Amino acid sequence: MLPLSFHIGSLGILLTLAATPTVYAATPTPSSASSSSSGVGYGACRTEIDWIAWKEQREFRSVLFGQTAAEKALVSEVRFANEDKSIWIKTQVATSSMSSSPAKPDIWESVAEGYKSTTWTDTDMEDATDIVPRKGIFAVRRRLPTELIPHLAQAYRTLECRLENLCRLVQISTNIKDSDAQDVTVKILGCLDVETQTLPACHLPSVQGTLPTQGNMWAYCMAMTESLRVREAQILKLVVEYDSGYRSGLQFSGIFRAFLGQMRGVVLGSMRSATTMITAFSRVPCFIAACDDSPDGS
Template identity: 35%
Template sequence: MKQTLLLLFLIALLMPPQIAKAESGECRQRVNTEIGRELRLYRNVLFGKPRAENAPVGEVRYDTEGWAWIKTDAESLPWRNSVADQQGLEWSDTVMDEQDEHAESLPLVGIFETKRMTTSELIPYLLQSIRALECRAMSYCNIARASESFDKDDGAQDIGSVQLLGCIEFTDLESFPECHLGGETPLLLDQADGRGYCNEMVTQTIQRERELLKLVVEYDAGFRSLLQFAGNFDIFLKEMRWPLANTVRQAVELIGKLERIPCFVSSCDSSPAIKDE
């Protein structure tokens, strides 16, 4: 019995201390949530976001808690929660606008919805938008990195400001409690996992959005060029309608008057004579 207790005691000494700590998966999820919100805002800046009542059926929107809502064809409560355990929740258009994650900017007119401008005139605004997305996304990686030094049992802590190279300064920032890794033992593996994941995800996301933006710009340029050509051609037809019609009408009248002109050439008498019946 004593040998058994001694063996268990030695095993307990060899085992690492079990402490409650923030899992790297929770930190990843928090980073995904924040960057996903910024990505949706970026696309709303590009393509616009109408009020809930004008949204098409099947559109998905997110509330301030990060829950996804999909619009159905119901009349009174068209918005339904898409979370598996909360699919019974339904919202009206008014409630959806109030609880929308971008409620303060609704309705939002997108850059590509701008009229009477060529695509080349929109390029500066598009570049500014994709750069803003990159700055804001990378700032979340810095926030997650700054959160690692706080104790795991603490709530959100004030971390001051973050400024990246070529970006404006982000102030009044708070840490992510899910990324608090401070404790009695260093959690180097979780730190490396969180930092590597965030930087790599942001890099791949920005690269993908740049390629998509190139594709959209090419499509928009062709579409606007076609509209411009169609508009100019329509103006041309309107301007040429009456002059062309008047010219044809005058030509018809002129042909009708040609029979009054006497013929003084020999070919006029070469036609067969009209027989009297």
């Protein structure tokens, strides 16, 4: 039987391979390439859609598995800055000063443009991150798998609503002629109404020379988010199966341990009492002839 560490490592590899959302590559037209440099156009709109969908995926993962605080993060953990979308990785964990070496602080580094020679501390990372630290659903202990199912289903349903909200927002934004963000209310059947602002990068009518036939951002968003939903559902199914088996094993081991404790106290205690009682029989006087010593043969 393979050790538990092997299964945990295998699960981590699967989750790592599925960490990046699906992005449908498309060759930009000349007009979209030129307009994306100014922040509005098909290229810029696709980039904005991908980033928001990726953030929704990471938000969903944090609800399931939790998000550790920057100061508790281990080396090689990754965080994303919400303001400029830069990606950071922890390269050093703080250590206390010793006689042989000085104290070392926590260090976060990035290869993003403009940050290659910049280092951040845990405080900087906490202020800039787009996902707040939280405890995940699977981190809850002393609960049966069936008790977690309603919370997992609600989390997945929330992901569906937020992705559907994104595509509806893209559909609204592509019809805005003004270059500034507009306040809108996005209504999705079965989901809460969301008051938000349109995506200026997707205000395609505000760019001179663009034509509706050059691309369909709403169709792109629907195809990409559908692929994302399907993959997250498959990963969630895998994790629930693993977690259920792990929790069932812990439950069985606890029951078996309690059984052994009862066996020691009841069964072995009864046998010990029986032995003591049989030993006490030797002190009972005998009043029958069979108890007399047999006569000597002499």
